[in-house]
Amino acid sequence: MESQWVFNLLLVLQFVTLVAVVVWCFRLSKRVKNLKNNQAEVELYQKKQVQVLASGSIGMGRRLVVIEKKLNLAVEKQSEILSKEGGVSYNRAMELLEMGATIDDLVSKCGLIRAEAELISLLKQESRRNSDYH
DSSP states (O other), X not given: OHHHHHXXXXXXXXXXHHHHHHHHHHHHHHHHHHHHHHHHHHHHHHHHHHHHHHHHHHHHHHHHHHHHHHHHHHHHHHHXXXXXXXXXXXXXXXXXXXXXXXXXXXXXXXXXXXXXXXXXXXXXXXXXXXXXXX
């Protein structure tokens, strides 16, 4: 009789354990399902963010192309203006510097302002330094 009681007790314990495992599996499956849903939401959010960033990058790229074209046009116009107005004076100033002219000579003979003459002199000195190194 005692062995029957122990057998019944073990049978009840197995049943309770089985029920506990089934409940635990059910909860675990719900948790996995929730995690999958959350992951799907995060992926969707990230895809939207990538799309926003990509469209923003494309827009910025287009703007940069327009700005680059405008800058190139402005540089061309500036070069034209300089060549029409003062290109000869600058070339003459470079020649005079090679012959040993001073900044005051550049101002008086080329019609440059002192700052321009100083800048040309500095550029010429830098050019000499660079040619000495190479």
